[in-house]
Amino acid sequence: MAGRLHPLLTFAFGALILLFSGGPVLLSLYGSLVPDKVLLSPDKSLFTEGPNFDTYRYVFTGQLPDSYNAEGTNRAMISDAARQVPQALVNSSLNALAAMVLNLILGAPAAFVFARYIFPGKKVSFLYLILSPLVPAVALVTPIYMMLQAMNLVGTQLGIILVHTAKALPFTVLILSVFFRKIPAEIFEAAVLDHCDRFQTFWRVAVPLALPSIGATGLFAFMLSYSEFMFAMILSGSSETRPASVVMAALARNTDVSWSLLNTAIFIAIVPTLVLVILVWRFVVEGLLSGAVKG
Amino acid sequence: MWTINRYPGAWLLPALLPVILLTVYPIGHALWTSLHEVMILFPGEPFVGLKNYQRVIVGDYFGVALRNSLVFTLIAAPSVVVFGTLIALFLQKRFFGSQVLRSVVLLPWVLPGAISAVLWVWVFHPSFGFLNGLMIDLGVIDTPIGWLTNPRTALGAVIVAHVWTQIPFAVVLMMAALSTINGETLEAAAIDCRSAWKRFRYVILPEIKSMIVVLLVYNALTAFTSYDIVYAMTGGGPGTATTLLSFQIWRESFSMYDFGAGSAVAFIVVLISAMLIVAITRALPSDLFAGE
Numbered sequence: 001m002a003g004r005l006h007p008l009l010t011f012a013f014g015a016l017i018l019l020f021s022g023g024p025v026l027l028s029l030y031g032s033l034v035p036d037k038v039l040l041s042p043d044k045s046l047f048t049e050g051p052n053f054d055t056y057r058y059v060f061t062g063q064l065p066d067s068y069n070a071e072g073t074n075r076a077m078i079s080d081a082a083r084q085v086p087q088a089l090v091n092s093s094l095n096a097l098a099a100m101v102l103n104l105i106l107g108a109p110a111a112f113v114f115a116r117y118i119f120p121g122k123k124v125s126f127l128y129l130i131l132s133p134l135v136p137a138v139a140l141v142t143p144i145y146m147m148l149q150a151m152n153l154v155g156t157q158l159g160i161i162l163v164h165t166a167k168a169l170p171f172t173v174l175i176l177s178v179f180f181r182k183i184p185a186e187i188f189e190a191a192v193l194d195h196c197d198r199f200q201t202f203w204r205v206a207v208p209l210a211l212p213s214i215g216a217t218g219l220f221a222f223m224l225s226y227s228e229f230m231f232a233m234i235l236s237g238s239s240e241t242r243p244a245s246v247v248m249a250a251l252a253r254n255t256d257v258s259w260s261l262l263n264t265a266i267f268i269a270i271v272p273t274l275v276l277v278i279l280v281w282r283f284v285v286e287g288l289l290s291g292a293v294k295g
Numbered sequence: 296m297w298t299i300n301r302y303p304g305a306w307l308l309p310a311l312l313p314v315i316l317l318t319v320y321p322i323g324h325a326l327w328t329s330l331h332e333v334m335i336l337f338p339g340e341p342f343v344g345l346k347n348y349q350r351v352i353v354g355d356y357f358g359v360a361l362r363n364s365l366v367f368t369l370i371a372a373p374s375v376v377v378f379g380t381l382i383a384l385f386l387q388k389r390f391f392g393s394q395v396l397r398s399v400v401l402l403p404w405v406l407p408g409a410i411s412a413v414l415w416v417w418v419f420h421p422s423f424g425f426l427n428g429l430m431i432d433l434g435v436i437d438t439p440i441g442w443l444t445n446p447r448t449a450l451g452a453v454i455v456a457h458v459w460t461q462i463p464f465a466v467v468l469m470m471a472a473l474s475t476i477n478g479e480t481l482e483a484a485a486i487d488c489r490s491a492w493k494r495f496r497y498v499i500l501p502e503i504k505s506m507i508v509v510l511l512v513y514n515a516l517t518a519f520t521s522y523d524i525v526y527a528m529t530g531g532g533p534g535t536a537t538t539l540l541s542f543q544i545w546r547e548s549f550s551m552y553d554f555g556a557g558s559a560v561a562f563i564v565v566l567i568s569a570m571l572i573v574a575i576t577r578a579l580p581s582d583l584f585a586g587e
Contacts, residue, residue, distance in 0.1 A: 007390075010385075010388070010390050013385055014385075014390070014392060014393075014396055017382060017385070017396060017399070017400060018396060018399055020459070021399050021400050021402050021403060021459075021462070021463075022399045022402055023418070023425070024403075024411075024414035024415060024417070024418055024459070025402050025403075025406075025414065027414065027417060027418065027425055028414055028417075031417070105309070106309040106310045106313065107310050109306045109307075109309065109310070110306055110307045110309065110310035110311070111310075112306070113299075113303050113306040113307060116296065116297060117296065117297050117298065117299050117303065118296050118297070118298045118299070119298070119299040119300070119301070119302060119303055120300070120301070120302055121302045125307055125311060128311070128314075128315075129310070129311070129314060130512075130572075131569070132314055132318045132322075133516060134516065134565050134568050134569055134572075135318070135321075135322050135325065135561065135562075135565050136520040136541055136544055136561050136564050136565070137520070138522075138541070138544045138545045138548070138557075138561065139325045139544055139548075139557065139558050139561030139562075140317075140318075140321040140322065140325060142324075142548075142554070143320060143321035143324035143325060144317060144321050147317075147320060147321065162313065162317070163317060165313055166313040166314050166316065166317040166318075167317075169310055169313060169314050170314060171513060172310075173310055174509055175468065175509060178472070178505050178506055178509055179471070179472075179475065181505070182472075182475040212471065212474070213471045213475070216467050216468060216470075216471040219467060220464060220467070220468070223404050223405070223464070226405070226407075227404075227405075227406070227407045227408060229407060229408055229409060229523060230523075244407060245407035245408070245409070248407050248409055248410050249407065249408075249409035249410075252409045252410060252412070252413045252527065253409070253527070262413065266406070266410050266413070266414070269406075269407075269410070270402070270405055270406065273405040274398070274401070274402065274405050277401050277404065277405055278398045278401065281397070281398070281401060281467065284467075284471065
């Protein structure tokens with residue numbers, strides 16, 4: 001990008017972004033490393049007490065933190081839900097990955113046709129896609145539940161994947177068609193001159209050129225599924241198939257659970273997802289910066 | 296644009312069918328419910344026409360919930376797009392730590408809504424909240440402010456939390472859109488035009504306009520229909536300060552068991568969000584919806 005900022009201004013703006021985006025998460029990391037007693041007392045802090053990994057040990061091994069075995073402590077502050085976090089992360093990632101792949105496979109061809117062709121019924125189909133997410137999901141929970149029950153999909157990963165895919169698809173198509181429109185028409189004309197049929201133009205020209213943008217869109221579908229709560233809650237069955245958003249909400253809404261344990265669960269839930277998202281995003285950014293896609 | 300004479304079903308139906316499957320019947324069912332008296336406690340579901348709508352609109356909460364929802368949406372959606380665009384423009388530059396910053400910006404995205412709410416409750420907490428501690432240390436205030444318990448600040452606080460959760464997505468898409476701009480165009484602009492603002496206004500903005508419209512539409516929709524963060528942070532209070540229309544759908548249906556009224560609120564929300572979307576696409580004409 002053209003234009004240079006004063007280094008000091010760059011630093012200030014960067015620090016502001018760091019504080020705003022990362023601040024609350026840093027607070028959570030801090031909270032996970034000290035027991036509640038230290039967290040709530042004004043004169044003790046991480047720096048006087050040193051980090052404490054008891055709650056992390058509890059989540060992975062089930063061994064109770066020492067501070068909860070002391071006499072007179074409230075056992076309700078420990079919740080079994082925290083121990084479900086690792087399994088829930090696996091479930092969530094599988095759901096989200098499936099929703100992402102399905103979104104790209106089903107959505108990209110439609111986005112391509114919407115972006116480059118005029119055909120009968122185009123306006124109706126496009127408007128349907130754009131207007132369908134208008135209806136608030138809360139109003140559709142009951143009928144969708146009944147429908148999936150009739151299809152025997154309640155309590156299965158497949159039901160959640162289906163709902164999440166359908167929820168993200170309108171936006172996937174909309175976003176991808178913006179990117180497909182950006183590719184210069186001359187490139188497609190050249191493809192036609194080289195006797196590419198419509199599928200070859202799509203698969204060999206449009207998709208490789210828009211690959212980083214497709215990655216960004218896939219990330220959107222992934223995250224939409226990963227963080228969706230309402231349908232995940234009503235459609236998930238036993239604790240083995242419960243996704244992270246449901247387990248985390250159960251922890252967050254249980255006001256008895258200790259802050260320290262809750263923050264540990266939050267932090268364990270963040271790290272693998274963040275690594276995954278950064279890897280995809282790196283690929284996207286590097287693809288974008290390499291200049292291969294610039295039209 | 297090329298023309299196809301036949302409906303390209305093989306290309307479109309894979310995307311349309313799942314969406315149709317999960318919308319036609321559920322929306323029809325919700326519409327039917329909104330026109331009938333559907334209460335779990337009373338048997339029979341008699342047709343009542345628009346009485347549910349009438350009852351909801353004259354109800355006590357409707358005016359204040361509508362006002363809160365509109366304020367929430369009109370502040371949150373443009374903020375997400377403006378801050379998202381600014382951060383994306385900024386992150387395109389290379390500087391020391393820019394790689395780290397690009398990753399940190401994504402952090403709010405990997406948290407489920409319930410967790411974001413917990414983190415922000417902690418930031419705004421009156422007695423051991425981070426914000427109060429910071430402001431007292433800096434000498435801005437003397438006594439802690441109950442951000443979420445004071446009716447004057449509660450709506451603002453939940454808007455900040457909501458914007459926080461939505462910014463990463465805007466940044467990702469905006470960076471992707473910015474990078475599709477032709478590099479030679481930018482070089483030419485850098486030679487012809489010394490003012491950075493004019494370069495943005497006349498060279499960059501036209502190129503990312505359709506993405507801005509997409510993001511605005513998406514965010515207006517998200518802000519107007521989501522309630523989970525607000526509900527988890529304040530439960531609609533204090534009083535009615537953060538009561539949102541979208542939350543009333545849930546309350547009517549699942550805590551009052553008045554499904555007819557809940558669906559009626561849902562369709563009022565649909566109507567208003569449709570008007571918002573039309574307003575956005577009218578105010579910012581782009582080639583997105585034209586060319587058909």
